[in-house]
Amino acid sequence: MKKGPLYKIEGIRLRRSEPSAGELKKAAAQALGLPEGAVVSCRVLRRSLDARGRRPPLFVFNLEVETEGVPQASATEAREGVRVKRGGGDAVVPPLLTAPRRPGKVVVVGAGPAGLFAALTLALNGIPGVLLERGRPVEERVRDVEDFWSRGVLKGDSNVYFGEGGAGTFSDGKLTTRLRNPYSAWVKTVLVEAGAPHSILIDAKPHIGTDRLRLLLPNLRRRLLERGWEFRFRSPMTDIIAPGGVMRGIVVGDREELEGDHVILAVGQGAYDTYLLLHRRGVAMETKPFAVGVRVEHPQALIDRIQYGRWAATPGLPPADYALAARLGPGGRAVYSFCMCPGGFIVASASGAGEVVTNGMSDSGRDGPWANSALVVSVDRQDVAGERDPPLGGLFFRRRLEERAYEAAGGGYLAPAQTLKDFLAGRERAEVGYTTYRPGVRGIPLAEVLPPFVTEALREGLKVFAGRMPGFVGEEAVLVGVETRTSAPVRILRGEDGQSVTIRGLYPCGEGAGYAGGIMSSALDGIRAALRVMGGR
Numbered sequence: 112m113k114k115g116p117l118y119k120i121e122g123i124r125l126r127r128s129e130p131s132a133g134e135l136k137k138a139a140a141q142a143l144g145l146p147e148g149a150v151v152s153c154r155v156l157r158r159s160l161d162a163r164g165r166r167p168p169l170f171v172f173n174l175e176v177e178t179e180g181v182p183q184a185s186a187t188e189a190r191e192g193v194r195v196k197r198g199g200g201d202a203v204v205p206p207l208l209t210a211p212r213r214p215g216k217v218v219v220v221g222a223g224p225a226g227l228f229a230a231l232t233l234a235l236n237g238i239p240g241v242l243l244e245r246g247r248p249v250e251e252r253v254r255d256v257e258d259f260w261s262r263g264v265l266k267g268d269s270n271v272y273f274g275e276g277g278a279g280t281f282s283d284g285k286l287t288t289r290l291r292n293p294y295s296a297w298v299k300t301v302l303v304e305a306g307a308p309h310s311i312l313i314d315a316k317p318h319i320g321t322d323r324l325r326l327l328l329p330n331l332r333r334r335l336l337e338r339g340w341e342f343r344f345r346s347p348m349t350d351i352i353a354p355g356g357v358m359r360g361i362v363v364g365d366r367e368e369l370e371g372d373h374v375i376l377a378v379g380q381g382a383y384d385t386y387l388l389l390h391r392r393g394v395a396m397e398t399k400p401f402a403v404g405v406r407v408e409h410p411q412a413l414i415d416r417i418q419y420g421r422w423a424a425t426p427g428l429p430p431a432d433y434a435l436a437a438r439l440g441p442g443g444r445a446v447y448s449f450c451m452c453p454g455g456f457i458v459a460s461a462s463g464a465g466e467v468v469t470n471g472m473s474d475s476g477r478d479g480p481w482a483n484s485a486l487v488v489s490v491d492r493q494d495v496a497g498e499r500d501p502p503l504g505g506l507f508f509r510r511r512l513e514e515r516a517y518e519a520a521g522g523g524y525l526a527p528a529q530t531l532k533d534f535l536a537g538r539e540r541a542e543v544g545y546t547t548y549r550p551g552v553r554g555i556p557l558a559e560v561l562p563p564f565v566t567e568a569l570r571e572g573l574k575v576f577a578g579r580m581p582g583f584v585g586e587e588a589v590l591v592g593v594e595t596r597t598s599a600p601v602r603i604l605r606g607e608d609g610q611s612v613t614i615r616g617l618y619p620c621g622e623g624a625g626y627a628g629g630i631m632s633s634a635l636d637g638i639r640a641a642l643r644v645m646g647g648r
Contacts, residue, residue: 118196119156120173156313204293206232221244223379225377234334234339260459286631300312320477351389376624380601395611401597403487403562405593407485408546446572452473512562528543531588535584544589608643
């Protein structure tokens with residue numbers, strides 16, 4: 112049967128997040144100025160929530176609509192803020208090359224989003240290879256991390272940063288990115304096929320949740336194995352073999368040499384030893400700006416009231432989130448929220464002994480009673496200029512802050528914590544309200560832990576945030592430190608062809624290489640690295 116004309120309608124506002132097919136057809140017909148029977152089908156392309164101002168929150172839909180027997184001219188004018196265009200939504204484009212170069216032996220180092228999607232892209236194009244991961248399979252890793260949170264027993268090769276799925280496995284699973292990339296839809300489609308919720312294909316702020324991420328990773332692993340890839344756990348890269356600046360392989364573990372003409376380096380930003388190794392081997396790197404600070408935790412109901420006002424109890428509304436940012440004076444430091452987790456938990460995220468690192472995590476339902484977010488301050492190159500080994504100055508700055516937090520809280524991976532009001536007022540009281548952080552917190556004035564410029568900037572930024580979100584600085588708000596891994600403090604330099612500027616055949620990519628900042632951007636950078644290995648762009 113021949114399809115009728117397709118239209119893309121943007122900006123349809125409805126009260127429910129999951130309207131029926133009949134409701135969508137009715138709204139589409141009204142937007143087009145057509146009888147309802149002329150609409151054959153509707154497909155949701157995008158869904159967002161408009162909770163601005165004093166109006167009731169509404170869900171905003173973009174639709175692909177098929178019509179029957181309708182002149183084109185009947186759908187050319189926007190009605191009440193609704194935009195109508197001829198044509199449907201964009202197709203899902205997989206990263207396939209018509210004639211990929213058949214490279215020599217390919218090794219991917221790291222099974223986080225960048226490494227997994229680099230390997231999946233190569234496999235899709237019929238290129239075999241080996242995927243190495245220093246940590247453990249996700250099934251074992253979950254048990255190890257839970258043991259760390261409950262008893263403070265850290266495994267150096269299996270923690271929140273090391274293991275299948277990378278750091279994103281223990282996160283909110285956000286898939287937001289500012290990048291406009293033709294492969295974004297394919298990444299989401301692959302994740303849905305592996306077990307992610309279908310909603311990530313349409314939501315403006317898609318997320319998976321740590322509970323769903325843990326289930327889909329074995330399915331991605333099986334997909335690679337079925338396409339001939341070798342997947343090796345507990346296999347850390349301990350050296351590189353690159354005579355004359357040309358990649359020939361890597362050393363795995365104590366002594367095993369693994370041949371590799373093309374090595375995609377997709378390690379995470381927690382791999383201190385890898386940065387040190389690359390620096391010793393002359394791989395060009397530079398210091399990169401990053402940010403450090405604390406986690407803030409509020410009751411989720413409070414955030415809902417602040418953001419939704421009198422409509423906070425409306426059935427069907429998702430747990431409210433927020434994004435805050437302030438620039439402290441002309442050319443001053445940036446203070447901002449990062450990785451906000453509605454209905455989530457603050458989690459201990461150390462990857463090495465004697466350090467405290469915090470992060471946020473949510474399940475797919477985001478139905479916990481607490482909300483948390485990082486509150487961080489920008490750290491520039493000049494802030495770390497006095498550190499040893501200039502390309503790694505940010506790395507050492509960050510490590511010292513994590514160790515200081517560990518020592519201040521008395522060890523055992525307890526975290527220093529303070530009420531937000533006490534921190535803002537500069538008080539030294541040690542009483543701390545409830546926090547979800549495990550294995551626990553100790554009341555410590557955070558000004559004793561944070562660098563002075565971070566403390567001062569946070570206090571100034573919090574005053575701005577309090578004005579934008581009345582109630583944000585309340586009795587129940589607690590700060591937990593320290594948040595240090597918003598992004599890598601190092602960038603491994605690469606050329607236009609994606610290869611290291613000093614070693615041919617080495618393709619640094621993802622968050623650890625300094626080119627991404629989250630699951631989606633890391634996955635896209637891994638895809639880009641794989642395409643370059645095969646001679647594409």
